Amino acid sequence: MPKIVTPLSAKSVQSLQHNGVGRKTMHPVGVVDGLYLVIYETGSRSWLFRAMLNGRRRHFGLGSARFVTLAEAREKAKAWKKLIAEGIDPIASKKAVEERRINFADAVDLFSELELQDVKEKERKAWRSSLNTHIIPWLGKRDVNTITSLQVAEVMKPLWIEKREMAKKLRIRLDKIFVWLKAKGYRTDDSPAKWADLKP
Template sequence: MPLKELEVRYATKRCKDYKLADGQGLYLLVRPTGSRLWRMKYRFDGKEKLLSFGRYPEVTLAQARLRRAEARLALARGEDPGPKAAAPIVSFEVAARAWHDNRASALEPSHAARILSRLERDVFPVLGQRDLKQISAAEILEMLRAVEARGALDVSRRLRQHVSQVYLFAIPQGWASHDPAAGLATLLRPKPRVRHMPRVGVGELPALVRAIHAYDGDEKPRRRAVTRDALMFTLLTWARTNETRLATWQEFEGLDGSAPIWRVPAERMKMEREHIVPLSRQTVDLLKAVRVYSPGHHVFSGDKPGSPISQNTMIYGCYRMGYRGRQTVHGFRGIASTWANEAECYRPDWIEMALAHADRDEVRGAYNSALYLTPRRRMLQQWADYVLSMIEAPQKAAAPG
């Protein structure tokens, strides 16, 4: 595992030399005298060689990693890094990788990987080999315009942030004098306005709930049941279409206990992170009823053995209930969000977390999929009570509280 700053700072002397490895050949040599020296072992032309990067703390952990990155780039070009190790040229790629290494341990691994992938795809091919001090704002803007040209407006804005953060990391270490990306934010194309999916108002929810409960839009009884139950499950859990249709039984935990949950894996989430949904009593009852006619791998199985319902099953169900152009499956989330926000008894963070809208930027620190689980459980239970009360006594539907 990579070294931590505290390990280097408090490395104590022993009766003989010992090493603290940082990976990729870099290690800290601790001498019996107490001196701590940076070394890098590498092979060139079939021979094992050694680089000396200086003494800690004069050479920090971040600086040692920078010199390791430069040495590895030289090796990749077929050059022996030995003669150049004392006076490296700090290219953007070297600085960016050092910046990324310095903060990767504080990020969720998948998010750290996405950041590096963006840089490798769009920035390094254009600016990677350039000296940090020689890159102009116009060159960075040209690179970002190329990203915008393919319609990736969100990516272009994130790349500007990453480039700026690399410079903010480099400046205190003397690798650059200013941040040429700092003033570019206002020059980037704005993201288009969010197009909200059609949905009925909260006042029309009772009619929608009763239509789902009485759904008879398919000729085959099993198909009617799976469409009805998938729609109701989605409404009760605030899930997206693919989260529901691809749900498998192994994702559900504690259905017979007091705190049942649905653990949606990261690869199926829009934000690419695991999402935990606390399940109401009514949702658990629905799942147990579904299990009777859908015992296979998928909760909501399709007509073909081993396959889930199709992408269009639920939206066509909305059409058959008479809601074409008025209500989409994704729009269920909008109804739930409106209900929760108008109730004024649920914190916005609970609502956003229940909708899996949590900000994936690292500025919020480590992501916790179980965040606000207790208040979210209470909120979704009250939502289920509110929704299901409309079936038997729609004129007395319970208010949230």
């Protein structure tokens, strides 16, 4: 059986060091099996996800720890683990998505044009108004494939406190857009606007 790793906090991860042996030290950080913080003898730190795909051990880099937080690395590892369980190579899937890169503002335009044609004018305007006011100023220029649940939560938190009903409607609209983006090949991961991920 695989060894159970005690989940480390962000503070504990920051305190991890190279052990002085070899070019790099790999520290399991818990929550997702196979997720490691790799610390090189030079002092640089990065995230690594190890998993079995089609009978082979594969290593997937998840980015520098300078730019990717522990929570973001766990979120990405969970998403890639799900793809692997379905027999999908995350790297190949990511390359396919990169060929169809689009920012969120353009994605909203495309979604509105293709999916809201049969929606009443009043509702269509409500969709666009809520997104233009509360989301696009902060996420509009971001590649839809890089947007995380943490980013969505950060943007929506003030609205959730001040206008709860509007926040609920907006989250549902965001979720529908991101599910559509994944189905159309613009995004690798599941929707970052799922309630189960935003609620905490």
